[in-house]
Amino acid sequence: MVPLENYLALSGILFSIGFYGVLARRNAVLILMSIELMLNAVSLNFIAFAAYLDPDRIIGAIFAVFVITVAAAEVGLALAIVIRLFRNRATSNVDDAAIMKW
């Protein structure tokens, strides 16, 4: 059986890539995709922990289902807001959305 550490390492790598993406990308849609990566890392973590450490109740797997559902809703809402900004200003680049500073 694959040891738990491998799952945790994969999830750590995914999370770090997503974290880097949020900080480095300037397009709102790409930032959202990076956030999705982070959430997938979270789901992977929860499912791995549930399967290895909590096999009777699998609370982690239930949590993962909730994470996926909420993430879908979050992306829907965020895309709606991006479209709103695009209609007002014809850009989805977050650097252009900078009327307000400090």
Add this chain to the structure above:
Amino acid sequence: MRDYSLFIPEFIAGGLAAAIIAAELFWPSIRRETLAYLTALAAVAWGVASLFYAGNDPESFQGLIQIDNFTTFFRLMGAGIVAVVALLSAQFLSGRTKTASEYYGLLLVAGCAMVYMASARELITAYIALELLSFCLYILVGYLKRDNLSSEASLKYILLGAFSSAIFLYGMSLIYGVTHSTYYDEIASSLASRSADTGQAAVVGFMLILAGVGFKVSAAPFQWWAPDAYEGAPLPVTAFLSTLSKAAGFALIIRLFTSALTPDAVEWRWAVAIVAGVTMTMGNLVAIQQTSMKRLIAYSSIGQVGYMLVVLAAIGWGDQEVGRNASTTLLLHLTGYVLSTLALFAALTAYFNRTGKDTITGMRGMAETQPFLAMVITVSLFSFAGLPFFAGFATKLFMFQASITGDLLWLVGLAVLNSFISLYYYLMVIRQMYLFNPEEGLTRFKVSPVLWATAGVLMLGVIFIGSYPAPAFEAAERATETLFEQGPSLEATAR
């Protein structure tokens, strides 16, 4: 046992929210102001219904949600905030948007989300409630769709909010891995007896959770969304953000940290103390150079969050007795802060409706054009700064007094120093209002009676809590008594 009667107040609020949305759908000619007053009435009904739960023994719904005095306290606070914000929005929204019913519906739903955040005793429930509140706020901030600032603020808020949720969740997943449970009680008992080799995972988990909730209550260094979201949002929504979302965040924090994470307080309390110190200093120093009133309030509320985080550090450092006193005073301070902020925004909204100005220089000469509003603003700013006879003085005094434990003296000293700094920029606003003549063409005007009465009542509340805090203190004390009673209190004291 499934006892759905525990949620009757939220059923009332949620059902009326749906009814308000349906009302405009089926009856498009209904006046927007009527919708606002209906929302305020719905919030009052919600508050009255929750009064029936006051003083009852704590009851648990499947171990997920606990209805006790703490929940009742936040139910009443939430109902009050929603009612006031609905009244503030009545005049503001008409003429700015085509539809308004979703706005009022979302206010009520956000209030319910706050109750679930305060009552959750399990991580999944807490997370869902947190996201429900955040989603409502994302939409409310961007509600003025044609307004560039509003949609920009909304975008920044949702991107950073989703980012912080992901961080928060990763922290929760690590804690789940360490403790094998998401129930607060079980987390506490397994943290108390955890083996040493899980220490690193637990510490990283605590830090990520702290970062996640720090984002939500806008603690430094995670506060960057707050000034932009505050400035871009419609004025009443700014009031909503700075009261309800802060109160809800602290409700979640108190419940989570006191009932789940205290056994391992050694691992996170130093981080909380540092965050508190940085937050209050940063908020107050940056506030000095602001020109927009909304941004000034954003930074000043970041400073207030710093003061409130001192309490969390005290919960980590002190024993159970200290923790209980500290959380009582946090609730008291939160009440005073909410009252002062709402009074300030009631006056600002009334002024903005008439003049369209929300910069600090735009307030010049308000003492001549509208002396009553100038007085309300002065009272609430003095309350923020913590001058005697106003709520901020008494509540801050109690809070700092309760938080002084041997190791935290430096932090409390820093907080007092920060209060002095904050007085400077509050006085700059007051100077504009009282020492300058109004701009050309602005003469004395009247404000709508609803806003006048709202501002007046809130101002009296601020003065009442400031000069006679006993009743509010007792209410807060009864709210926190259940927090420390049940659960693994034995392990918590033996740490």
